[in-house]
Each structure stands twice: as structure tokens, then as C-alpha cells.
Amino acid sequence: MNLQTGFKKFYYTVKTSFWFIPVLMVLTSVLTSILCVWIDRSLILVDITWFKHLYHLDQETLRSLVNTIAGSMITVTSIAFSITIVTLTLASSQFGPRLIRNFMDDTGTQVVLGTFIANFSFCLVLVYVMSMQAHQNLALGFSIAWCLAATFMSVFVLIYFIHHVARSIQADNVVDQVYCEVLKALQHLSDELDSPKCSDSKKADNTLLTMTITAGKNGYLQVLNKASLLKLACEHDLTIRFSSRPGDMLAKDIKVAEVDANYPVSEKVIEKIRALFIVGSKRTPIQDPEYAIHQLVEIAVRALSPGVNDPYTAISCVDKLSVALCELANAKVHSGRYYDQQKNLRLQCKAHDFNGLASAAFDQIRQYAETSIAVTIRLVESLQRLVSISQRQDVHQFAKSQLQAILQKSNDHAFAEQDMQDINAIVNQVRKTLISHSD
Incomplete structure (x- = not known):
């Protein structure tokens, strides 16, 4: 897998996870606690008037306070996780299981969970330091002040979290969030690539050789690194033609692309081409606008089901889809054919057309409505x-x-x-x- 192509998938996976930001915040919190203890040991702030009184507090009282904060933080963290799971359950049943990814992509929720766990980790480090024999007489003035400030901040974060969750499950907000994702996906259809200048031709004769590239494994085509594919085609005097596009389901032995050249292409070059596209177990909206449209359609179809019977949400989805199609109708969608500076075709990708995307947006809603x-x-x-x-x-x-x-x-x-x-x-x-x- 090419590094740049793999990074795109990794970034998408991390962005829609509940673990990455909290883990970063926990690590930062641990490092901050070590820094605070070092400041206290160095007595840097002892002579400063604002901090002088912090170093004359009873150590047993402080230890009890830190233990209380640590216990409270882990309790609040459990409550926050429970609220999050309930929200995901409601979202799955009302809007569809594929919409869970949008809720997991919520940076606000990730930061809230990370804040509580980070504060708990900070308290654990302080409890450990205060229990060490070598630090029995160490006054942790600045560390305690930081811990109290973080605790008060956590209270405001909890209030924000309750407000944020209440807003996130409102149908209009969910529809608008998915609509923004649809617009973002449609904008990529007009992306242009700089035409590279090719090196001297490596043609051995006038005979055109064609080599087939297979998927290599079962799954959905997720990402095509078009810029790198175009550059590679120019470097090796190739024409690469993809018969599948992101979102298509592939079998491991099915043809994904063909490579045309006037000389025998080495297996090493074929592996480089294969490394520039990703086949995964599920569809993603990274380069698949039809998938983004299907998410909005799914909300509308579920709203029209007898169990939900919410035509107003369906109408909202229709409005958003129609505006997105108006944007698409006025946009110049790229043909999927990319050339070098000498006007030679180097990369051909299977392009989307208006009728296909518009049918994906209207057909199911029309049938259920x-x-x-x-x-x-x-x-x-x-x-x-x-x-x-x-x-x-x-x-x-x-x-x-x-x-x-x-x-x-x-x-x-x-x-x-x-x-x-x-x-x-x-x-x-x-x-x-x-x-x-x-x-």
C-alpha cells in the first residue's frame, strides 16, 4: 500500500474513532502531571505571592481531595460513555446503522470523553507521587492547583456534553450534517490534476501490450490515488484504465484496471500501481459521492416507514438532495480522463454521471413515498x-x-x-x- 494512499484511509479511520483523541489527551495529561510535579520539586513558584499559600496546605487533606476527584472523574466518564452508547442506539434505530459513523466522527464527543479520562489520569499520577516514600514531604501546590482547574473545566465540559448530545440527535441537525457531507463528496467530482511532463518514451516497438490488474482481495474499492497514478503512468510511459470506481464491490480475481504499454511492464511496476488503490471491507464517502447520497436517502426511507411515519424528515431530506443536485447540475464534472503535457492519455477513471447520482437520490424515496x-x-x-x-x-x-x-x-x-x-x-x-x- 502506498504511504500517501494508506494515510488517507488511516486518517479516515482515526477521524471516525472514539479512541484516538482520548488517547492523545491522556498521554498529554500524564506528561503535564509529570511537568507539574517537576515544577513543585524545583520550588520555582514558592516565592511567588499568588502561589505561596498553595504550598502550606495539609497533605492528608490534599490526598483525600485528589482521591475524591479521581473517583468522580471515572464515574462521570462512565456516565458519558453510557449516554454516548444510548445516543448511538437511538441514531441506529431512527436514522440507520450507517449513520453511526457520522456520530463517531463528532469531534466534540471525542474531546469530552478525552477530557474526563485525561483528568482521571492526572489524578492517578498525583496519587502515585503522593504515596511514594521519597515524596512524603513534597508540597504539590502547583499540581493541585492545576488539578482543581481541570476539575472545574470538566464540570463545564459535562454541561456542554449534555447540550451537545441533545442537539446531535435532532433530525434536522442530522440531515444537515449528512447534507454537508454530500456536498463535500460532490465537490471532488470536479477536481483537476496538474498535467505532468513525461520523460522520454520507453517504447520498444509499435506493438501495444495490455496487462490486467486484479483486486487481489474481496471488498469495496475505497480510494484511488489519482495524482500518484498519473505521475507513475508518465514516468513509465503507460496508459492506466480503471474499469471500477470507488464504491464498487470487487472479487479478488476481478479486473480493476488495465495497463497499456509498448514494452513488457515489470511486475514491480504493477505492484506500485496496485499500491495506489485500496480495497476494504466497507464503503466510505472518501471518494464515493453515491454512498454519501445513500446515507441521506436512508434517513428519508426510514422516516417513511410505517414504524416511524415521519414525512417531515423525509421532506427535509428531499429538499437537501434537490439542492445538492442543483449544485451538481451546474458543476463541471470531470470526465475521468487525465493527460500529460503532450496531450497523451495517461489515466482513465470510471467517472460518475448526473443521471446515476440523481437516480440514487430520487428512486428509493419516490418508491417509498x-x-x-x-x-x-x-x-x-x-x-x-x-x-x-x-x-x-x-x-x-x-x-x-x-x-x-x-x-x-x-x-x-x-x-x-x-x-x-x-x-x-x-x-x-x-x-x-x-x-x-x-x-
């Missing part, structure tokens, strides 16, 4: 918004196909006459917009 008039009307209004801001043929063709499917399902159900009039009214507006743009 066939008995919900409010959500159906909002879907049609979203199509109206989409066709009004874009004159692209593929956008209009998508809108026409969605309108046809919506009307077909509406006619299959015995809706009230007033409801059908509302649906037909907004459908006619979309058709007028399509006709006006086609003229």
Missing part, C-alpha cells in the same frame, strides 16, 4: 427547481423520467381528487418549464 402525497408533491417541486436552473439535456431527461414514474404510481393509487389536482398542478409547471427551455 408512493402513498405519501406531501412527499410526492415535494419530489415534483424538487424537479421543478432542478429544471429551472439548468438547461442540460441529461438533467431534463432525468426530470421527464421521474415525472413519468411519479404519475404512473399516482394513477395506480386511489388518491382523492383534490390531491390529484395538487400533483397535476405542479407536474404541469415542470412540463411548462421543460417546454420553455426546449424552445
Whole structure:
């Protein structure tokens, strides 16, 4: 695995974990406690008026105080972890199990958990130092002051944590968080790469040789290091063509890419290419905008289920998806073909198209909303918004196909006459917009 490619996956794994930030904070806390004890031993602050009184406190009282703080911190930590687990359980049942990753990605929760454990670790070090025979008469004035300040800070952190958890499970906040992730994923579709200057050609003859690169293991294609692949293709005078894109499920012997060259490519070069993409056990939104869209769709579909029956959350998801598609309709999506400075094709990736991403956003919601008039009307209004801001043929063709499917399902159900009039009214507006743009 290439270092840069592996770092992207490692960063994503660490970012969505509950252990990394707390561990860093615990290590920092232990080092801070050692530094505080060293300051107390060095008597640096004894003669300072503000700190002088701290070194004349009863040691038994201080030891009891530190023990009390340590016990309180581990209790609060247990409560915080319990609240977090309950929140994850509620999120999984209401919004879907894949949304747990978004809650684990919450830096605020990670810092809160780290704060409590770090303060507990600080107290443990102080208790250990105070129990050592060599430090029986050591006055830990500055260390105790730091411990008390950290304890008061933990109280405010606990208040913040309760407020933060209450906000994090609100449907509108969850939808907006996932929507921001969708926009971030869609922005990467327009990313350009600098065209490198290739070295002298290594062609041996005019015969084109093609070598197949397989996945190597079962799993999802997660990351493609396009910049390094383009650079490698130029260095070795290759054309690399990927037949899969991030998010595709691969078998270990399935073809992922083909390498074209005018000379026999060594196995070492093939291994370098294989190191520049990652196959893992699950999909990630790193380079997979369709996965990010599916998360928002999942919230809407669950909201439309009979057990939840929350059309307002579904409507919110439709609104967010329509705005994201409007952004996509106006964006210049990269074709996936990358060239060197001499205009030679060096890297070809399987690109996303508007119809595929838009269908992923609309199809399931349309299917589950066939008995919900409010959500159906909002879907049609979203199509109206989409066709009004874009004159692209593929956008209009998508809108026409969605309108046809919506009307077909509406006619299959015995809706009230007033409801059908509302649906037909907004459908006619979309058709007028399509006709006006086609003229």
C-alpha cells in the first residue's frame, strides 16, 4: 500500500474513532502531571505571592481531595460513555446503522470523553507521587492547583456534553450534517490534476501490450490515488484504465484496471500501481459521492416507514438532495480522463454521471413515498427547481423520467381528487418549464 494512499484511509479511520483523541489527551495529561510535579520539586513558584499559600496546605487533606476527584472523574466518564452508547442506539434505530459513523466522527464527543479520562489520569499520577516514600514531604501546590482547574473545566465540559448530545440527535441537525457531507463528496467530482511532463518514451516497438490488474482481495474499492497514478503512468510511459470506481464491490480475481504499454511492464511496476488503490471491507464517502447520497436517502426511507411515519424528515431530506443536485447540475464534472503535457492519455477513471447520482437520490424515496402525497408533491417541486436552473439535456431527461414514474404510481393509487389536482398542478409547471427551455 502506498504511504500517501494508506494515510488517507488511516486518517479516515482515526477521524471516525472514539479512541484516538482520548488517547492523545491522556498521554498529554500524564506528561503535564509529570511537568507539574517537576515544577513543585524545583520550588520555582514558592516565592511567588499568588502561589505561596498553595504550598502550606495539609497533605492528608490534599490526598483525600485528589482521591475524591479521581473517583468522580471515572464515574462521570462512565456516565458519558453510557449516554454516548444510548445516543448511538437511538441514531441506529431512527436514522440507520450507517449513520453511526457520522456520530463517531463528532469531534466534540471525542474531546469530552478525552477530557474526563485525561483528568482521571492526572489524578492517578498525583496519587502515585503522593504515596511514594521519597515524596512524603513534597508540597504539590502547583499540581493541585492545576488539578482543581481541570476539575472545574470538566464540570463545564459535562454541561456542554449534555447540550451537545441533545442537539446531535435532532433530525434536522442530522440531515444537515449528512447534507454537508454530500456536498463535500460532490465537490471532488470536479477536481483537476496538474498535467505532468513525461520523460522520454520507453517504447520498444509499435506493438501495444495490455496487462490486467486484479483486486487481489474481496471488498469495496475505497480510494484511488489519482495524482500518484498519473505521475507513475508518465514516468513509465503507460496508459492506466480503471474499469471500477470507488464504491464498487470487487472479487479478488476481478479486473480493476488495465495497463497499456509498448514494452513488457515489470511486475514491480504493477505492484506500485496496485499500491495506489485500496480495497476494504466497507464503503466510505472518501471518494464515493453515491454512498454519501445513500446515507441521506436512508434517513428519508426510514422516516417513511410505517414504524416511524415521519414525512417531515423525509421532506427535509428531499429538499437537501434537490439542492445538492442543483449544485451538481451546474458543476463541471470531470470526465475521468487525465493527460500529460503532450496531450497523451495517461489515466482513465470510471467517472460518475448526473443521471446515476440523481437516480440514487430520487428512486428509493419516490418508491417509498408512493402513498405519501406531501412527499410526492415535494419530489415534483424538487424537479421543478432542478429544471429551472439548468438547461442540460441529461438533467431534463432525468426530470421527464421521474415525472413519468411519479404519475404512473399516482394513477395506480386511489388518491382523492383534490390531491390529484395538487400533483397535476405542479407536474404541469415542470412540463411548462421543460417546454420553455426546449424552445
